[in-house]
Structures are given as C-alpha cells and as structure tokens.
Amino acid sequence: MSAVLDHHDGHDHAHDHPHGWRRWVYATNHKDIGTCYLWFSFAMLLVGGVNALLLRSELFQPGLQIVNPEFFNQLTTLHGLIMVFGAVMPAFVGFANWQIPLMIGCSDMAFARMNNFSFWLLPVAAALLVVSYFVPGGATAAGWTLYAPLSVQMGPGMDLAIFAVHIMGASSIMGSINIITTILNMRAPGMTLMKMPMFVWTWLITAYLLIAVMPVLAGAITMVLTDRHFGTSFFNAAGGGDPVMYQHIFWFFGHPEVYIMILPAFGIVSEIIPTFARKKLFGYSSMVYATASIAILSFIVWAHHMFTTGMPVTGQLFFMYATMLIAVPTGVKIFNWVATMWRGAMTFETPMLFAIGFIFVFTMGGFTGIILSVAPLDIQLHDTYYVVAHFHYVLVAGSLFALFAGTYYWLPKWTGHMYDEKIGKLHFWSSLISFNVTFFPMHFLGLAGMPRRYADYPMQFADFNALVTVGAFWFGLSQLIFLWAVVKCIKGGAKAADKPWEGAEGLEWTIPSPAPFHTFETPPVVK
Amino acid sequence: MAAAVSDMPGGPRVNQLNIADPVTRIAADQHWVHWFLMVICAVIFVLVFGVMFYSVWKHRKSKGFKPATFHESTSVEIAWTIVPFIIVIGMALPATRMVVEQKDTSNSDITIKATGYQWKWGYDYLKGEGEGISFLATLSTPREQIDDRQFPDARSKREANPTYLMEVDNALVVPVNKKIRIVTTANDVIHAWMIPAFGVKQDAIPGFLRDTWFKAEKVGVYRGQCAELCGKDHAFMPIVVEVKSEEDYRTWVEGKKKEMLAKQDDPNKEWQQAELQARGEKVYASNCAACHQASGKGVPGNFPALEGSKLVLGPQEGQIEILLKGKAGTAMASFKQLSDVELAAVMTYTRNAFGNKAEDGIVQPKEVLAARK
Numbered sequence: 001m002s003a004v005l006d007h008h009d010g011h012d013h014a015h016d017h018p019h020g021w022r023r024w025v026y027a028t029n030h031k032d033i034g035t036c037y038l039w040f041s042f043a044m045l046l047v048g049g050v051n052a053l054l055l056r057s058e059l060f061q062p063g064l065q066i067v068n069p070e071f072f073n074q075l076t077t078l079h080g081l082i083m084v085f086g087a088v089m090p091a092f093v094g095f096a097n098w099q100i101p102l103m104i105g106c107s108d109m110a111f112a113r114m115n116n117f118s119f120w121l122l123p124v125a126a127a128l129l130v131v132s133y134f135v136p137g138g139a140t141a142a143g144w145t146l147y148a149p150l151s152v153q154m155g156p157g158m159d160l161a162i163f164a165v166h167i168m169g170a171s172s173i174m175g176s177i178n179i180i181t182t183i184l185n186m187r188a189p190g191m192t193l194m195k196m197p198m199f200v201w202t203w204l205i206t207a208y209l210l211i212a213v214m215p216v217l218a219g220a221i222t223m224v225l226t227d228r229h230f231g232t233s234f235f236n237a238a239g240g241g242d243p244v245m246y247q248h249i250f251w252f253f254g255h256p257e258v259y260i261m262i263l264p265a266f267g268i269v270s271e272i273i274p275t276f277a278r279k280k281l282f283g284y285s286s287m288v289y290a291t292a293s294i295a296i297l298s299f300i301v302w303a304h305h306m307f308t309t310g311m312p313v314t315g316q317l318f319f320m321y322a323t324m325l326i327a328v329p330t331g332v333k334i335f336n337w338v339a340t341m342w343r344g345a346m347t348f349e350t351p352m353l354f355a356i357g358f359i360f361v362f363t364m365g366g367f368t369g370i371i372l373s374v375a376p377l378d379i380q381l382h383d384t385y386y387v388v389a390h391f392h393y394v395l396v397a398g399s400l401f402a403l404f405a406g407t408y409y410w411l412p413k414w415t416g417h418m419y420d421e422k423i424g425k426l427h428f429w430s431s432l433i434s435f436n437v438t439f440f441p442m443h444f445l446g447l448a449g450m451p452r453r454y455a456d457y458p459m460q461f462a463d464f465n466a467l468v469t470v471g472a473f474w475f476g477l478s479q480l481i482f483l484w485a486v487v488k489c490i491k492g493g494a495k496a497a498d499k500p501w502e503g504a505e506g507l508e509w510t511i512p513s514p515a516p517f518h519t520f521e522t523p524p525v526v527k
Numbered sequence: 528m529a530a531a532v533s534d535m536p537g538g539p540r541v542n543q544l545n546i547a548d549p550v551t552r553i554a555a556d557q558h559w560v561h562w563f564l565m566v567i568c569a570v571i572f573v574l575v576f577g578v579m580f581y582s583v584w585k586h587r588k589s590k591g592f593k594p595a596t597f598h599e600s601t602s603v604e605i606a607w608t609i610v611p612f613i614i615v616i617g618m619a620l621p622a623t624r625m626v627v628e629q630k631d632t633s634n635s636d637i638t639i640k641a642t643g644y645q646w647k648w649g650y651d652y653l654k655g656e657g658e659g660i661s662f663l664a665t666l667s668t669p670r671e672q673i674d675d676r677q678f679p680d681a682r683s684k685r686e687a688n689p690t691y692l693m694e695v696d697n698a699l700v701v702p703v704n705k706k707i708r709i710v711t712t713a714n715d716v717i718h719a720w721m722i723p724a725f726g727v728k729q730d731a732i733p734g735f736l737r738d739t740w741f742k743a744e745k746v747g748v749y750r751g752q753c754a755e756l757c758g759k760d761h762a763f764m765p766i767v768v769e770v771k772s773e774e775d776y777r778t779w780v781e782g783k784k785k786e787m788l789a790k791q792d793d794p795n796k797e798w799q800q801a802e803l804q805a806r807g808e809k810v811y812a813s814n815c816a817a818c819h820q821a822s823g824k825g826v827p828g829n830f831p832a833l834e835g836s837k838l839v840l841g842p843q844e845g846q847i848e849i850l851l852k853g854k855a856g857t858a859m860a861s862f863k864q865l866s867d868v869e870l871a872a873v874m875t876y877t878r879n880a881f882g883n884k885a886e887d888g889i890v891q892p893k894e895v896l897a898a899r900k
Contacts, residue, residue, distance in 0.1 A: 342582045
C-alpha cells in the first residue's frame with residue numbers, strides 16, 4: 001500500500017516518458033497506443049486497398065491481362081483478411097483507446113502494459129500476412145473465410161495466415177479484456193451504466209462479442225492447421241470429418257464478427273448526430289437495448305451464410321426467421337437517429353456529413369441484407385456479386401464512414417487544431433460518390449448471376465465491371481485526401497477550443513485541446 | 528465499349544439488371560418475391576429518407592431553426608419496434624412456403640449425380656430414363672480466347688463468342704417438364720452447381736451427398752457457373768443444361784448409350800506404346816494440363832513439374848497409386864473416375880513426353896485394374 005502512495009507522491013515522474021522511438025515501442029499511455037492503432041490501421045487500409053485495386057485492374061475487362069487466376073485468388077483473400085483484421089478492427093480499438101478513458105473520466109486503460117502488447121502483436125501479424133506473398137506458392141488463396149478443404153490444399157502461405165490470425169485474435173482478446181475492465185471499474189464517480197456515452201456502451205458490448213468468438217475462430221483455424229500437418233480429419237470426410245462443420249464453426253465466429261465491426265460504428269454515429277443536431281440522442285435507453293439485442297441475435301443467425309450447403313427445411317427456416325429479426329433492432333436505431341435529427345438545429349461539418357452518409361448507405365446495405373436473409377431468394381444470390389455489394393455497403397459505407405466521421409469529430413481534441421473543413425468536405429463527397437459508383441453496379445452483376453471471386457467473366461458483364469473498376473480507383477485515391485486532411489491538421493491549423501463543437505456533450509470536451517498526456521488523474525464527478 | 532457483344536442464349540443478357548428470366552416455378556417465385564421485397568424496401572426507403580432529408584433541409588441552424596428538446600417517447604419506440612416486426616412477418620410468410628417447396632426433392636422422374644472436380648463437372652444418370660449414362664463436362668472456351676498475355680488476338684476472338692466462358696464440351700441433357708433431382712457431391716473441394724434460370728444453387732461437398740431439384744418448363748439451353756471458390760480455375764468450370772422435348776431426349780439417350788458402348792475399352796487388351804501415348808495426350812490435356820501445364824513444367828510453388836519428376840520416372844506403382852488415391856493435403860486429387868485405359872494412357876504419355884524417358888515407359892490398363900483392387 002505504501003508503495004502505491006509513494007508513487008502518488010512522486011507525481012512528476014509519471015509525466016516523464018520516453019521520447020523518440022521508445023515513446024511508441026514502450027508506450028503505456030492510452031493516447032499514444034490509440035495513435036499507434038490508428039496509424040497502423042490506416043496503413044493496413046492502404047495495403048488492403050492496393051490488393052483491391054490490383055484485382056479490380058484484372059477485372060477491368062474480360063480475359064486475363066494482369067494477374068493469373070492463382071494470384072487473383074490470393075489478392076481477394078488477403079484483401080479480405082487485411083481489411084477485416086488489419087484495418088477495421090484495429091481502427092475501432094484505436095478509437096476505444098483514445099476515447100473511452102476520456103469519455104468515462106479515468107486516467108488510462110486498466111492494463112497499460114497489456115495494452116502495449118496487444119498493439120505490438122499487430123504489426124507482427126501484418127508482417128506474416130504480407131510476407132506470405134513471397135513464400136513458395138504465394139499467400140493463401142482460399143478466400144478470407146479459409147473454407148476447408150480448399151484451405152487444406154494451400155501451400156505454406158496458409159500456415160502464415162493461420163498464425164497471423166491467431167496473433168490478431170490474441171491481440172483482440174487482450175484489447176477486449178482491457179476495455180471491459182476499464183469500463184466496468186474505472187468510470188468517474190456518478191457515471192452509472194445508463195449514463196455512459198453510447199460509444200462506450202457499444203464498445204462494452206462489442207468487447208464481450210470479441211471475447212466470445214475470437215477463440216472459436218482460433219479453434220477453427222487450428223483444426224485446419226492440424227488437418228494440414230498432423231493427419232487429423234476434422235474436415236475430411238474420408239477420415240470421418242465434415243467440411244461443412246468448418247463453415248458452422250467459422251460463421252459462429254463470423255457473424256458476431258460483422259457486428260464487432262459495426263456496433264462501435266453505431267456508437268460513433270450516436271455521438272455525432274446529437275452534437276450537430278444540437279439535441280439530445282433520441283431514445284438513449286432503447287439504443288442501448290437495441291445494441292444488446294443485435295449482439296445477442298448475432299449468435300443465432302450464423303447459418304444464413306450457408307443456405308446453399310443443403311440444410312434441412314427446419315434449419316433454413318430457423319436461420320431465416322432469426323436473421324430477419326435483426327432488422328427490428330437495427331430499424332429502431334435508424335429511426336432513433338432520424339428522430340434525433342428531427343427538429344434539431346443542424347449544421348453540416350464533415351463529421352455530420354459522414355454520419356448522415358453512414359445512415360444513408362448503411363440502410364441500403366440493410367435493405368439488401370433483408371433480401372439476402374430470405375432463404376429461397378438467397379439461393380439465387382448466394383456467392384454472387386450481390387453479396388459483395390451488400391457487405392461492402394455495410395462495411396465500407398458503414399464501418400469505414402463511421403471511422404472517418406469519428407476521426408474528423410475528435411481530431412481537434414487529439415491534435416489541438418481544427419482540420420480543414422474544405423478538404424474534409426471534398427473527402428466526403430468524393431468518397432460517397434465514388435463508393436456508389438464502385439459498389440452499386442455490383443447489385444446488378446449479382447442479380448444477373450455473376451459469381452464472386454472470379455478472375456474472368458462472360459462478355460455480357462463487361463460494362464458494369466469496367467465502371468466498378470473506375471469507381472474503385474476513384475474511391476481508393478479519395479482516401480489520400482483523408483491522409484492530407486489529417487496530416488495538415490496535425491501540422492497546424494486554427495487552434496481548437498476545448499469544446500470545438502457547439503452542441504457537444506461529454507467529459508472529453510472538459511479537458512484542454514490537445515488532450516494533455518495525462519488526463520483525469522483526479523476523476524471528475526458526474527452529476 | 529462492347530458493342531459487338533450480344534446477349535448470351537440461355538445466359539446473361541448484356542448489362543442485365545435483374546434475375547435471369549425464369550424457366551421453373553421456383554425461379555418464377557424468386558422473381559416474384561424479389562419484386563415484393565423491393566417494393567417494401569422502396570416504400571420504407573422513401574418514408575425514412577423522406578423524413579430525414581426533409582429534416583436536413585428544414586431543421587438547419589443556418590435557417591435560424593431552434594432545436595427542440597424532446598428526446599424520449601416510449602409509445603413511439605414501441606410503435607417502431609412492432610411495425611417492422613409485423614412487416615418482417617409479412618415477408619417471412621411467402622418465403623416459408625418457398626423454402627418447403629425448394630427442399631422437396633421427392634418423386635423425381637430422373638436423378639442425376641453432379642460431381643464437382645477441380646475444375647470440371649461429372650454427371651452420372653442414376654435413375655429414370657437415361658440411367659447409366661455418365662460423362663464429364665469441361666469448359667470448351669479455348670485458352671486462345673482467354674489469355675491476352677499469351678494470345679494477343681484473344682480479345683477479338685472472345686468478343687465474337689457470345690457464350691464465352693459459359694460453354695462446355697458435353698452439356699447435361701434433360702427432358703422438359705420432368706422433375707429432375709440433382710444429387711451433388713465433389714471429389715476434392717467444395718464446388719456449387721448453379722443455374723440462375725432454374726433458381727437452383729447447391730453446394731457440392733466432398734464426401735457428402737446433397738440434393739436439389741428443378742422442372743424446366745421450356746425447351747432450350749441454360750447456363751450457370753460454379754459458385755463456390757474452388758481454387759485457381761474456379762471461374763472456368765461452367766454448367767450448361769440442354770432441356771429437350773421428350774422425343775428429342777429419348778433420341779439423345781439412345782445416341783449417348785451407343786456412343787458409350789463404342790468407347791468401352793477392353794482392359795485386358797495389350798496396348799501398343801504409340802496408341803497409349805496418343806490417347807494419353809488427350810487425357811492429359813483435359814485432366815492434368817490445368818495444373819501441371821501442357822509443357823509438363825507445372826507452376827513453381829503451386830503445382831509440381833512432371834518434367835524430370837522422380838515420381839513419373841520412378842517405378843510404375845508409385846504413379847498408379849497417386850493417380851488412384853491422390854495426395855492428401857495437396858491439390859492432387861484422386862482420378863479414379865477415369866477408366867483403366869485412360870489412366871494407363873496418361874501415365875504412358877507422361878513417362879515419355881516433356882523429354883521424360885522412364886525405364887518402363889509403358890503402363891498397361893490391366894496393371895491399373897490390378898492396382899484398383
């Protein structure tokens with residue numbers, strides 16, 4: 001006990017932290033680690049984006065021009081793995097690191113050193129994935145879902161991918177433990193659970209999802225690993241296994257995973273809409289309950305990814321009904337956001353534009369989700385470009401737009417400068433339009449029956465594919481505008497007030513901008 | 528840009544916007560339910576975004592609008608939970624009937640097994656008229672139309688081919704207005720058998736049987752493609768179904784049976800090396816060249832070369848075994864579906880082609896037959 005007190009006496013030492021590269025490698029400060037996460041995920045966004053642009057180049061016209069089909073499959077696979085595990089998930093953890101302590105009024109994350117470890121595992125995993133392109137046979141080409149038995153056939157690139165996913169899973173689990181512990185134990189006095197900001201709520205629920213499902217994924221890919229090297233037959237019918245079992249286990253992870261990538265996005269949007277509508281979030285408690293319902297339902301819908309595997313009638317019906325049910329809490333959230341905007345006094349700075357853009361395009365992805373949930377129709381659309389369009393509408397226009405919205409929203413707090421509103425708006429409009437040019441035509445391709453993960457396609461699909469590729473390059477290059485906006489904001493710009501947004505509420509706006517290295521050493525009291 | 532390209536008969540139209548024109552009741556139902564859902568979604572879209580954009584337009588600070596203070600209403604929350612719930616039930620009702628119909632594979636007139644191979648389809652007529660017929664269906668679009676890097680004029684050739692990538696050497700043939708049950712399975716990895724015009728898509732899972740059915744109501748040719756990622760040539764294993772009138776189907780069955788009889792080889796016959804090699808070259812081109820390449824050089828890192836391969840040049844038993852059993856954990860699948868003569872021929876070919884000169888260069892069909900037991 002006295003040691004703890006001594007530490008408090010030597011207060012100044014706590015402000016002494018390493019500089020140069022040591023500041024980042026030895027980082028235990030939640031803001032520094034959050035920054036690491038955010039830069040890492042942006043770098044991965046670019047790497048995953050280059051994968052996407054390469055494969056879109058091949059698909060610009062029919063025939064094979066740029067890459068051969070083996071390499072094409074590697075590109076689709078790594079694009080998926082890198083975007084999901086390298087870009088979107090770490091970006092949200094970055095937001096959690098920066099914002100949760102600031103929003104609940106605590107001095108840091110609960111486990112500072114574990115926090116450091118969970119971040120520094122990620123570059124290792126990313127390196128494994130990127131290096132796998134250069135091993136004999138190249139990277140894994142089994143699709144990001146790594147379905148057995150195709151994944152059992154792959155070369156050593158597959159083993160590297162398995163290890164990479166293991167490591168990223170460990171990182172996610174540690175991050176989640178940290179987040180849960182911080183939220184449950186370190187809230188400022190007076191901040192009851194039902195007074196927490198929505199972003200904190202969504203992350204609390206997300207962290208539980210992560211802890212529940214990452215070990216399931218680890219189990220699935222470990223079974224692939226032992227099938228590959230140690231003579232087991234989990235997924236090999238000849239040895240008594242079942243390839244479809246892999247899909248059940250994978251999607252038991254995979255469906256909660258898609259909510260892991262969207263719930264924190266809901267949280268960010270729920271912070272931004274009230275701020276710029278200058279009106280409290282409509283139906284706070286129903287938002288919390290809707291988030292929790294979505295999370296619970298996410299565990300009983302996994303087999304809607306498997307309607308074509310040939311489930312019995314009762315299986316098809318159960319998973320169809322359960323999936324359709326998700327529309328209800330999701331609808332509640334959208335109605336609540338619209339009701340928050342209703343009769344507010346809105347202004348449209350970049351965060352608000354991205355938040356409204358999020359609601360608009362995410363809802364379109366929700367509609368196609370409803371259509372896909374209808375099992376007899378999914379039979380027609382499964383594994384076509386319709387599905388590709390659907391999940392990019394919810395993941396890019398959903399998660400990614402929310403991440404952009406959140407970045408512009410909190411950037412003044414992080415850097416102490418206002419970002420350039422003109423550049424931000426250019427980034428928004430360029431992204432919104434090019435996003436739709438890229439992904440909207442995919443609905444038509446899918447309805448017409450073009451299967452996904454195809455390196456070449458019939459001539460009749462040529463025009464839409466050419467348009468999609470043009471859109472993809474436009475969308476990809478638009479993200480350099482984002483980089484420009486952020487770098488410019490870090491380097492300078494108008495001085496940001498402690499509370500740069502008129503309608504903002506929350507503890508993070510009570511501290512100076514930029515947020516000092518240590519904040520809330522004495523917890524604030526929430527009335 | 529692709530002005531020269533025309534619609535594909537039985538396949539996608541140029542820039543097609545909707546689901547393929549249905550030729551089965553199931554596909555027609557899918558069409559209907561898709562429109563039904565689209566209309567519901569469109570109404571919700573207009574309502575929700577009508578309200579949202581009205582608000583965006585009117586409730587602006589720049590227009591001097593003062594924010595209201597309401598932020599809660601239990602009755603509104605209950606209403607917009609219950610209304611979507613009722614809409615969802617309305618969507619589920621027709622869908623339920625369709626699921627039951629799609630899964631009812633009983634009382635079929637003809638049962639055909641479709642086996643997915645990397646990268647072609649095999650068909651065995653198991654029951655009904657045509658029983659006993661079996662053949663493989665491979666992509667018939669030549670490499671000269673696909674690969675622009677090897678063949679500079681590939682582009683003009685494929686533009687002149689309206690069925691580019693959706694044509695096969697042996698189409699599956701079925702009679703019109705008969706219930707056809709398709710039993711799917713696979714030899715190596717998961718594939719999926721799909722014909723959009725029939726509204727049918729069923730995964731083909733190695734070691735397991737799954738089934739689906741269709742009853743085509745119009746004579747014609749209908750095309751689909753493999754719909755589950757199955758490795759490098761996933762995009763190159765299409766499915767073509769020819770729906771014939773009953774009489775035409777009968778004629779086809781008779782013809783096909785005669786053809787199969789004529790093709791039957793006597794496995795005990797002693798074959799000459801030249802004969803085997805000539806036959807083997809064809810077998811090699813349609814079964815082996817996709818991975819090991821026509822040159823026998825393979826694809827370094829992915830598929831081993833046969834040129835100078837120890838296994839090919841070594842004792843015959845080793846090569847026979849790998850062809851019959853495949854190699855676990857690699858893309859080398861079992862090829863036991865090929866006949867003894869075909870296997871003997873292809874081994875003889877590889878032992879003497881690509882500059883290979885194996886000790887015992889001739890593999891006789893009876894040796895394969897013996898190894899099968």
